[in-house]
Each structure stands twice: as C-alpha cells, then as structure tokens.
Amino acid sequence: MKKLLVMILCAALCISCFAACGKEKEEEIETIPNDTEIVGTWKESYWDSGYTFNEDGTGSDVFWEEAFTYTAIDGDLVLTFTSGLYKDKKFTYTISGNTLTLTKVITDPETESEGTWEYTKVE
Helix, strand or coil: CCCHHHHHHHHHHHHHHHHHHHCCCCCCCCCCCCHHHHHHEEECCCCCCCEEEEECCCCECCCCEEEEEEEECEEEEEEEEECCCCEEEEEEEEEEEEEEEEEECCCCCCCCCCCCCEEECCC
C-alpha cells in the first residue's frame, strides 16, 4: 500500500510540474513606424556633412560614413551608432519642404553642447 501511495504522489507531482510549464502568450509590443518624410539624404550647405536615412530604420553619417539605426517619431529623432566613433545622439526635428531642422537634446551638459542645424534634402 505504501508503494502505491508513493507512486500516486510521484505521478501527481509529475503531472503538476508539466501542467505548470504551459506556454504563456507573449505580449505583443505595438511598434510605431518611423516618419517616412525623413527618408533620404540630407546635407548642410556650408559643410560637407549630413545624414542618410533609409526606409528600414538604418542610416549613415555622410561625412564620416558612420552607420546607425534610428527612430524618428513625432518630432523626436534618436540615432544609435553601430560602432564607437560617436555616442548615441538625440534630436528634436522638423521637416518643412526640403529642409530638415535638427535641434540637439542635451543628455549630459558636462560633455555636450547645444546646437541647431539645417539640412537640405538632396536625394
């Protein structure tokens, strides 16, 4: 009788372990697509600098040819560089016709300076 009771308890324990391992539904994260108006190459008129933004959320710095990924949503632009030349950058942006205006968002006042730049769309 003891053996039967032990076997029943072991079976119940195994069944409860398997029942607890059910797959939970993953929460779907809603992603907001990037602003399509920013796609293209934008350059400054004075310096040979600027940015290229691709449709797939990747881009590059025109002068340094430094690759990044970006998010451009509701006037906020974040560039995440894939190598170590630059640290990530945050801007607010507006697009008016073929002019992109970027204003630097200061995250560390000790090492960063303010600035606003205008770029013209070339492609």
